[in-house]
Amino acid sequence: MNEQQQSHSSHGPQHGFETLAIHAGQEPDPHTGAVVPPIYQVSTYKQDGVGGMRNGYEYSRSANPTRTALEENVAALESGRRGLAFASGLAAEDCVLRTLLKPDDHVIIPDDAYGGTFRLFSKVVERWGIEWSVANTSDPAAVRAQLRDRTKLIWVETPSNPVLGITDIAVMAEVAHTAGARLVVDNTFASPYLQQPLTLGADVVVHSTTKYMGGHSDVVGGALVVNEDALGEELAFHQNSIGGVAGPFDSWLVMRGIKTxxxxxxxxxxxxxxxxxxxxxxxxxxxxxxxxxxxxxxxxxxxxxxxxxxxxxxxxxxxxxxxxxxxxxxxxxxxxxxxxxxxxxxxxxxxxxxxxxxxxxxxxxxxxxxxxxxxxxxxxxxxxxxxxxxx
Incomplete structure (x- = not known):
C-alpha cells in the first residue's frame, strides 16, 4: 500500500496517518485545555446516584479515560471500529483465545510464530481442550491442508518473528472465511504505519504495543483492533472479566510513542x-x-x-x-x-x-x-x- 492510509469514517474527516497518530482520541482536556490527555491515575469514580456512571466510568479495570484515548487512537490507525488496550501483547492474545474458542475447537498457527505465542498455545491453551496445528502460512495450500471442521481461527504473523516470513493477508482471509473461521493477524513487526490487516480482510489485529508503537523500550503493553461491533463487545467483556488491562501511565506512554x-x-x-x-x-x-x-x-x-x-x-x-x-x-x-x-x-x-x-x-x-x-x-x-x- 504505497498511498497514504486513511482512517475509518467514525473518526471524522479523512486524515493522513501522521495526523491521526497525533490527534485521534486526543481531544484537548475540556477542563484545562491541555493538549495532551491527562494521566487519570485513579481506580474509582464518583457516581451520580446508585448505578449512575459519569460518562461511562465507574472503575478503572472496566474503563479509564487515558486508556480510552489510547484505544480510540489505535483503532483509528488500524482503520478499525474498536480498539482495546492490554497489559501486554500476550494478555491481548489471551483475550482473543478466551473470547473466540471453546473446548474441542481447532486453531492453525504459523510454523514460524513468536516463541511466546507458541508457549501460550502449547503450555496454556492446550490444557483448555483446544487443539492446534502448525502450517506455513505463506503457502495457502499448506494452510488448507490443516483445516478441519472444528477450525475456528487461523493465526498469522506477517512479517513473522524471527524469520520475517510474509503471508498474503487478503488470500489468508479468504481461506479462513471460506472455512467458517476467523483470521487473526499479529501486526507487531509492521505496525499500522506499514500495514493495516483489517483493510485486507482480517478479523482481529493484535499488537504488542511494547514494540514500535511505544517505541522507546520503556513500557509493556498490547492491543486488539476489530471492525465488527459485536466482536468488539465480546472482546471488551472478556477484557474486563479477565482484567489484564493497560494501566493509565502505560497507556499514556504508548500514546506518546505513537505520535512519532x-x-x-x-x-x-x-x-x-x-x-x-x-x-x-x-x-x-x-x-x-x-x-x-x-x-x-x-x-x-x-x-x-x-x-x-x-x-x-x-x-x-x-x-x-x-x-x-x-x-x-x-x-x-x-x-x-x-x-x-x-x-x-x-x-x-x-x-x-x-x-x-x-x-x-x-x-x-x-x-x-x-x-x-x-x-x-x-x-x-x-x-x-x-x-x-x-x-
Whole structure:
C-alpha cells in the first residue's frame, strides 16, 4: 500500500496517518485545555446516584479515560471500529483465545510464530481442550491442508518473528472465511504505519504495543483492533472479566510513542534496508531474512500489502551457532537484549533467548540465526558496528 492510509469514517474527516497518530482520541482536556490527555491515575469514580456512571466510568479495570484515548487512537490507525488496550501483547492474545474458542475447537498457527505465542498455545491453551496445528502460512495450500471442521481461527504473523516470513493477508482471509473461521493477524513487526490487516480482510489485529508503537523500550503493553461491533463487545467483556488491562501511565506512554510512529518507522525502514544489503553481501552470512530484499521469497507480497519493509532483519552465519553467539557478543552499538522496536538497535540470539521455548518443536529456530532490531541511530555507525562484529 504505497498511498497514504486513511482512517475509518467514525473518526471524522479523512486524515493522513501522521495526523491521526497525533490527534485521534486526543481531544484537548475540556477542563484545562491541555493538549495532551491527562494521566487519570485513579481506580474509582464518583457516581451520580446508585448505578449512575459519569460518562461511562465507574472503575478503572472496566474503563479509564487515558486508556480510552489510547484505544480510540489505535483503532483509528488500524482503520478499525474498536480498539482495546492490554497489559501486554500476550494478555491481548489471551483475550482473543478466551473470547473466540471453546473446548474441542481447532486453531492453525504459523510454523514460524513468536516463541511466546507458541508457549501460550502449547503450555496454556492446550490444557483448555483446544487443539492446534502448525502450517506455513505463506503457502495457502499448506494452510488448507490443516483445516478441519472444528477450525475456528487461523493465526498469522506477517512479517513473522524471527524469520520475517510474509503471508498474503487478503488470500489468508479468504481461506479462513471460506472455512467458517476467523483470521487473526499479529501486526507487531509492521505496525499500522506499514500495514493495516483489517483493510485486507482480517478479523482481529493484535499488537504488542511494547514494540514500535511505544517505541522507546520503556513500557509493556498490547492491543486488539476489530471492525465488527459485536466482536468488539465480546472482546471488551472478556477484557474486563479477565482484567489484564493497560494501566493509565502505560497507556499514556504508548500514546506518546505513537505520535512519532510514522517518522520513526521511516528511519527504521531505511536503516534496516541498508543493514540487510550489507549482510547479504558479507561472505560470513549464509542467508538474510528481510522482505525488502528482492531475494526474499515474500518480497512481491510485501510490496503489495506494505508501505515499506520494517526495521527487523535476521541472518544466519555460515560457521554455525558459535559464530552467531560471538557476533552477538561483539557488537558495541547494537545492544544485546530481548524485545524490539525501540529507537535503539538491539541484537539477540533467538534460539537461546526469545524463542528458546520452541526448542525441540516444529517451530524450533536455526541455531545459527541472529535477529536485529535496527534502530534509528546514524546508519554509518550501525554498518560499522556490524562490520567489526562480523570481522
Amino acid at each position: 510512529l510514522g517518522v520513526r518507522m521511516d528511519r527504521h525502514c531505511s536503516n534496516a534496508s541498508r543493514v540487510a544489503e550489507l549482510l547479504e553481501a558479507h561472505p560470513r552470512v549464509s542467508q538474510v531474512y528481510y522482505p525488502g530484499l528482492p531475494s526474499h521469497p515474500g518480497h512481491e507480497v510485501a510490496v503489495k500489502q506494505m508501505r515499506a519493509f520494517g526495521g527487523m532483519v535476521s541472518f544466519r552465519l555460515r560457521e554455525g551457532e558459535r559464530a552467531a553467539l560471538e557476533v552477538c557478543d561483539r557488537t558495541k552499538v547494537f545492544t544485546l537484549g530481548e524485545s524490539l522496536g525501540g529507537v535503539e538497535s538491539l541484537i539477540e540470539h533467538p534460539g537461546k533467548m526469545t524463542h528458546a521455548s520452541t526448542e525441540g518443536s516444529a517451530l524450533e529456530v536455526p541455531s545459527d540465526l541472529v535477529r536485529l532490531s535496527v534502530g534509528i541511530e546514524s546508519i554509518d555507525d550501525l554498518l560499522a558496528d556490524l562490520a567489526q562484529a562480523l570481522g
